Amino acid sequence: MCNVINFYINGCQYKLPIVYGTFCEKAINISKLRENTGFITLDPGFKNTGITKSSISYIDGEKGILLYRGYPIEEIINKCSFIETSYLLLNGELPNPTQLKFFSEKIKKYNHVSQDIHKILDKYPVFYHPMGILSSLTCILRSFITTKKNDNNNHVKEQDLFLHLLAKFPILAALTYRKKVGLPPSYADKNLDYPSNLLKMFFSTNKKKYDEFNPVIIDALDKLLILHAEHEQNCSTTTVRLLSSAHSGLFSSVSAGICALWGRLHGGANEAVIEMLENILKSGKNVKKWIEMAKNKKNSFRLMGFGHRIYKNFDPRAKIIENIAEKVIRELGINNPILELAKELEDIVMNDSYFLEKKLYPNIDFYSGIIYQAIGIPKNMFTVMFALGRLPGWMAHWKEMRLNREPIGRPRQIYVGYKKRKIRN
Ligand code: CMC
Secondary structure (H helix, E strand, O other): OOOEEEEEEOOEEEEEEEEEOOOOOEEEOOOOHHHHHOOOOOOHHHOOOOOOOOOOEEEEOOOOEEEEOOEEHHHHHHHOOHHHHHHHHHHOOOOOHHHHHHHHHHHHHOOOOOHHHHHHHHHOOOOOOHHHHHHHHHHHHHHHOOOOOOOOOOOOOHHHHHHHHHHHHHHHHHHHHHHHHOOOOOOOOOOOOHHHHHHHHHHOOOOOOHHHOOHHHHHHHHHHHHHHOOOOOOHHHHHHHHHHHOOOOHHHHHHHHHHHHHOOOOOOHHHHHHHHHHHHHHOOOOHHHHHHHHHOOOOOOOOOOEOOOOOOOOOHHHHHHHHHHHHHHHHHOOOOHHHHHHHHHHHHHOOOHHHHHOOOOEOHHHHHHHHHHHHOOOHHHHHHHHHHHHHHHHHHHHHHHHHOOOOOOOOOOOOOOOOOOOOOO
């Protein structure tokens, strides 16, 4: 394998080192390019830019492969829980039974939040979007985690901070949901596993006790969390890494990741998919008209839940999610016109030359909203559910940045504004 690439600029020869990944992915290391040639590279949207070396996950977008720490997603989904997956992402290996017990018990020990968080939440206007609430509560949550009273320096071990966040994140999400629907808080139960606790904290009321929750739903929720747990350099994870590079704290970095995820081209797409499907239904189910609209370059509308920067064949997560959606709908005996419509839309799109040529396939967000809706989670909480799943991935990247002692992220730009000028007197 060649370790150097020769290239010419204006007749002068230069050499740049080549970097190889585990699966022989190739990169040209251009970190000295400007120093040696005066040139920088320009790549809006980082479409062809590797920003780091990472050992957390691997994607082959052409073949539809996704590995978490080397394990195929299809295997993880059948053999691991979300908590085991979180341990794997954070620590690099699956836990042995003792490690798993310790990890799970710590999460149970930390699954409560200060009453001050409840008071702060009460002050938010009820119409404020849950992603905004989750982001700001996550940022301030760190102030309430101390080893002892009046510990102004907040000395908490880093490993414990990861566990605090894993434990408290679902509480923030559930409190936000319950405030929206006017329910009092429902606290975590130390006898329940992670997804059951999540359902209890979201949905239990005097009438509905959490032991009534259906095991198929609990399993579906755990699998959804796993599928969302990690996806290398997407917009929110890169945001978290960028903050970590500036030595911003874990909680503030995750808070920034939540805001990035909120965007409709990223995690916010799951909410947008259901809105789109509802609009298609409302407007007489003229699917072809909507597809034509998405293909028309004069129209800014895009088919939400289709296309991916990396997957150009199929999204392996979307295949798994479609099966989970069908299982949940069957189990609940729901006759869901939205699911029917989603299938019809997918069938038409998958036979349309525009989408085939541009390699636009359903992504993870196309079917996830259908499951959340069936479970009873409102539309504006869908992206919060995505964030709950993505948390261990964000934390693993934040940690990897620190361990690798990566430099602060600071790209360059090509300035195209005014030349130097003077303010007229
Ligand atoms: N509907 C119609 N046309 C599309 C779509 C779509 N959903 N997605 C991409 N295109 C077209 C786009 O107009 C462009 O056409 P042309 O080459 O003629 O200009 C071409 O396909 C390539 O698109 P792009 O925007 O350059 O691709 P990208 O890699 O920059 O964007 C994407 C990827 C996911 C933002 C985009 O496909 C999209 O907007 N999809 C809809 C939103 C969505 O579902 N997002 C969730 C992504 S998966 C979950 C996650 O990781 O966040």
